[in-house]
Amino acid sequence: MSRTLGDFWRLHRLAAVGGALVVLFFVTGLAAPVLTPHDPNQINVRAALRPPGVEYLLGTDNIGRDLLSRIIFGARVSLYISVTAVGFGMLVGVTLGMLAAYYRRMDAPVMRLIDMLLAFPGIITALTIISILGRGVENLIVAIAIVQIPQFARLAHGLTLSVKDRTYVEAAVAFGASDRAILTRYILPNCLPPIIVQVSLLIPGAITTAASLSFLGLGVPPPTAEWGAMLQNSLQWSRRAPHVMVIPGLALMLVVFGFNVLGDGLRDAMDPRLRRVRAAASPQSRANVPASPAGAG
Amino acid sequence: MVVYVARRVLASIPILLLAVTAVFFAFQVIPGDPARLYVGSDASSEAVEQARRDLGLDRPVQVQYFDYLSRLARADLGRSMATRRPVTRELGPRFLNTIKLAAAGILVATTIGVLLGTIAAVKQGTVWDHLASVVALMGISIPVFWLGLLLMYLFSVQLRILPSAGNDTWRHYFMPTLSLATFSLAFIARMTRSSLLEVIRQDYVRTARAKGVPEWAVVGYHALRNALLPVVIIVGLRFGYMLGGAVVTEEVFAWPGMGRLLVTAVSQRDIPVIQGALLVFATAFVVVNLLVDLLYGFLDPQIRYR
Numbered sequence: 304m305s306r307t308l309g310d311f312w313r314l315h316r317l318a319a320v321g322g323a324l325v326v327l328f329f330v331t332g333l334a335a336p337v338l339t340p341h342d343p344n345q346i347n348v349r350a351a352l353r354p355p356g357v358e359y360l361l362g363t364d365n366i367g368r369d370l371l372s373r374i375i376f377g378a379r380v381s382l383y384i385s386v387t388a389v390g391f392g393m394l395v396g397v398t399l400g401m402l403a404a405y406y407r408r409m410d411a412p413v414m415r416l417i418d419m420l421l422a423f424p425g426i427i428t429a430l431t432i433i434s435i436l437g438r439g440v441e442n443l444i445v446a447i448a449i450v451q452i453p454q455f456a457r458l459a460h461g462l463t464l465s466v467k468d469r470t471y472v473e474a475a476v477a478f479g480a481s482d483r484a485i486l487t488r489y490i491l492p493n494c495l496p497p498i499i500v501q502v503s504l505l506i507p508g509a510i511t512t513a514a515s516l517s518f519l520g521l522g523v524p525p526p527t528a529e530w531g532a533m534l535q536n537s538l539q540w541s542r543r544a545p546h547v548m549v550i551p552g553l554a555l556m557l558v559v560f561g562f563n564v565l566g567d568g569l570r571d572a573m574d575p576r577l578r579r580v581r582a583a584a585s586p587q588s589r590a591n592v593p594a595s596p597a598g599a600g
Numbered sequence: 601m602v603v604y605v606a607r608r609v610l611a612s613i614p615i616l617l618l619a620v621t622a623v624f625f626a627f628q629v630i631p632g633d634p635a636r637l638y639v640g641s642d643a644s645s646e647a648v649e650q651a652r653r654d655l656g657l658d659r660p661v662q663v664q665y666f667d668y669l670s671r672l673a674r675a676d677l678g679r680s681m682a683t684r685r686p687v688t689r690e691l692g693p694r695f696l697n698t699i700k701l702a703a704a705g706i707l708v709a710t711t712i713g714v715l716l717g718t719i720a721a722v723k724q725g726t727v728w729d730h731l732a733s734v735v736a737l738m739g740i741s742i743p744v745f746w747l748g749l750l751l752m753y754l755f756s757v758q759l760r761i762l763p764s765a766g767n768d769t770w771r772h773y774f775m776p777t778l779s780l781a782t783f784s785l786a787f788i789a790r791m792t793r794s795s796l797l798e799v800i801r802q803d804y805v806r807t808a809r810a811k812g813v814p815e816w817a818v819v820g821y822h823a824l825r826n827a828l829l830p831v832v833i834i835v836g837l838r839f840g841y842m843l844g845g846a847v848v849t850e851e852v853f854a855w856p857g858m859g860r861l862l863v864t865a866v867s868q869r870d871i872p873v874i875q876g877a878l879l880v881f882a883t884a885f886v887v888v889n890l891l892v893d894l895l896y897g898f899l900d901p902q903i904r905y906r
Contacts, residue, residue, distance in 0.1 A: 317737075419618040422882045424844035427862070434866040434874055435630050511743050515848050518745050519863055534746060541753045548753060552746035560741035 318568020324561025331375055332382030341369035343376040343528045352544040362546045364533070370546065373528035374554050380440075380529045381558070385509040388444045389502055392451025397498060399452070400459030401486055405467060414460065417453045425450040429512055433521050443522045447509050458501055462494040469493075500569045507562035514555055530555045601897070608893050612886045619882040623875050624668050628661060630871070637869055638681050677879070678872035682865075687876040690861065695880055697767055698850070698857035702842035704773055705780035710835050713785040714828070717792025722819055724797065732789060739786025748779040748852035765854035776853040780846055784838040791834050796827040829900055836892030843888065844881040 331338060340360070347367035355362040361370040403413035420428065432446035466472065467490060475489050514531030516522035523529040530551045537548035627634075635652035636643070643651075652658050656667060671678070677687035720732035755775060756764035766772050799805065800823050808822045809815075847859030854860070858877055865873035 415614060415618060418615050419622060422615055422619050422885050423878065424841050424881070424885070426847050427844050427878065427881050430847065430862060430866055431626065431874065431878060434869065435626055437631065507741070514743060515745055519848065519851055521863070521866060531743075531745070534749060538749055538752060538757070541749075542757055545753065548749055552743065552749065555746065556742050559743070560737065563741055564737065 315568040315572065317564045318572075321561040321564030321566075321568065324557055325565055328378055328558045328561065329382065331378040333379070335375045335379040339369075339372035339375050341372045343368065343372040344526050345369070352540060352547065354544065355546055361550050362544065364547050365536070365540050365544075370550055373533060374530070374550060376528040377530045377533065377551065377554065378558075380523060380527060381510050381513065381555075384440065384444055384447065384513045384523075385506050388447035388509050388513075389451055389505050391444070391448035392505070393455050393498065393502060395448070396452040396455025397459040397491075397494075400456035400461075401463045401490065401494070403456070404460045404463035405482070405486060405490070413456070417456045417460075420449070420453040421457075425508070426512060426515060429516060430521065433516065438521060438524055440523055440527070443513060443516060446516075447512055450512065451505055451509065454505060455498065455501065458497060459494060462497060463490055466490050466493050496573055500566060500573060503562055503569055504566040507559040507566075510555070510562075511559055604897050605894060608890055608897075612890050616883060616886055619886075620669070620672065620879060621665075623878045623882075624665055627871050627875060630869075632869075634871060637871070672879075677876040680865075680873045681870045682868050682873070687872050690873055691858065691876050691880055694856060694858045694861045695884075697855065698843060698846055698859065700767075701773070701776055701780060701846055701850070701855060701857060702839060704777040705842050705846075706784065706835060706839045708777055709781040709784035709788055709838065712781075713788025714792050714831065716785070716789040717831075718796060718819065718824065720789065720793040721796035721800065729793075732793070736786040736789045739782045739789075742782065744779055744783065745848045745852050747782055748775065748849060751775045751778060752852070767855055772853075776849050776855050779852065780842060780849045784835075784842065787838065788831060788834055791831050792827065795830050796823060799823045799827040802826075829896070832899065833892055833896055836888060836895065840885045840888035840892075843884045 345368060347363070350359070350363050350367040351365055353359050353363040353367075355370075359369050359371065361374065363369055364373070399413050399417070403410045423431070428450050429443075429446040432449055433442060436442040436445060472485060472489050475485050480489070513522055514529070514534075517529045517531035518534055520532075520535065523532055525532060533551040534548065537551070541548045633648070635648050635655060635657055638655060639647045639651045656664060659667075675688060677691070679685065680687055680690050683690065716732045716735065720729045723729050752764050752775060755762040762774055763769075763772055764775075796819075800819075805818060805823050808818045813822070844859075846855075846857060847863060849855065850857040850859040851863055858880065862874065862877045864870075865877065
């Protein structure tokens with residue numbers, strides 16, 4: 304085991320750093336209530352805009368809320384939004400992509416719908432959905448999930464097409480296995496590894512999109528501690544208290560960086576030859592959802 | 601080539617038609633009454649009914665849909681609920697501003713990205729390569745709005761040498777362009793590096809070297825010309841995304857473009873403007889994609905005959 308870890312470290316030093324950042328993000332998010340030194344929403348005007356120090360390790364914001372506690376709870380909010388949205392997007396996208404590839408008569412209508420979704424940059428799609436559903440965390444999740452659907456659908460479609468004519472699938476057909484069994488027991492398991500890599504590559508985009516929308520005032524409503532929302536009016540305090548602007552952005556960047564290098568490492572580990580092809584096929588996969596980029600605007 | 605162009609142009613029409621249909625029907629399910637949104641929440645019920653008739657909202661949905669299509673064909677996108685001006689008049693100048701910003705962004709991203717990627721590939725494994733990789737990784741990880749805030753803090757708040765909002769002079773372009781370009785720059789640099797590394801090992805590059813062609817010409821003429829083919833696609837696609845995805849950058853720097861208009865329209869629930877902006881974004885994106893495909897077909901004859 305230790306030899307394997309050592310090999311991994313030598314080969315993918317950067318990916319290991321990314322993995323550590325991602326683990327830290329998950330642990331912080333999950334254990335937020337026991338980790339915070341203060342109540343993240345406790346206002347204390349007398350302690351406003353304190354620089355980082357002993358009482359407030361990362362300082363306070365413009366109404367005296369503890370920045371460290373808000374960063375920790377912000378991790379929880381980002382984790383919840385990104386994992387649920389990408390998970391939901393994966394479920395719907397993979398199902399659509401697999402069905403379209405397996406049943407030929409579904410192929411054209413489903414994939415044209417996916418093409419249509421891809422005709423809008425991720426953040427625009429998300430903005431539209433929010434303008435229809437209204438603001439709020441749940442609506443934000445739905446918006447970001449819909450942005451992820453075409454990414455997963457395209458991947459699953461391509462993978463299913465490449466797998467469905469293999470001998471073991473033909474054998475299952477010959478043995479009279481039902482379509483459902485063939486899809487879930489024979490095709491899906493063989494499509495899973497690239498889908499898992501895709502998850503790790505789309506989560507940072509989902510985090511950035513959520514933060515961007517909250518920054519624009521269209522995502523997580525106040526007073527919830529969310530990294531993008533925390534940056535909303537930070538520039539006006541920046542002369543007196545630059546930490547209010549620097550710290551939430553840094554947290555956001557480190558997490559996104561962690562997922563990006565981890566995703567790169569996983570992709571290389573699985574198939575180094577695919578690296579370029581996929582990068583060319585989905586230029587927005589890191590952004591957007593940025594996509595962009597959803598958040599890449 | 602003519603067949604290829606015609607096929608590609610025809611293929612993009614259904615996508616646009618689908619986008620129009622989706623934009624129309626998506627706003628049919630919006631909670632709340634559009635007629636009331638139009639006249640304001642304190643208007644009388646007679647005024648609401650009058651607005652419903654004026655806007656044609658009392659007719660069946662399918663009639664409204666075909667009416668919408670026929671108005672679109674005449675470039676009529678309706679009137680803004682907030683300003684009561686025609687949507688096309690609201691969008692026109694804003695779209696021009698967005699194109700200007702995106703053009704500046706893609707120019708910077710391509711120039712620096714290709715340069716960075718080339719240096720990294722030619723000096724593979726050296727400190728230059730690592731430096732370029734780190735810059736590229738930072739570029740794809742830094743949130744655009746945070747980069748914008750940091751630039752503003754440095755150049756507008758601390759040094760006071762650049763204006764923080766607006767688009768009047770060339771100095772206004774510096775920060776928004778850099779913010780918008782960074783992600784694409786990083787992406788282009790990574791793509792150029794990996795593509796060039798592949799090409800540099802090809803036989804014709806070895807032949808050029810064996811003939812005694814100077815190294816700069818080997819890289820700049822023989823290798824880069826072929827390596828840039830996939831980069832062209834990325835540049836085109838990124839430009840399409842910049843046109844639509846400049847929302848955040850425009851908001852940070854108060855750039856009077858389409859993205860900023862869309863954000864305002866969403867907060868005011870100004871449906872005609874939202875619909876109009878979405879259609880312009882989708883059309884721009886589809887047209888840019890089409891041009892990229894055509895350009896690629898022109899550059900690489902193999903694609904045309906597939």
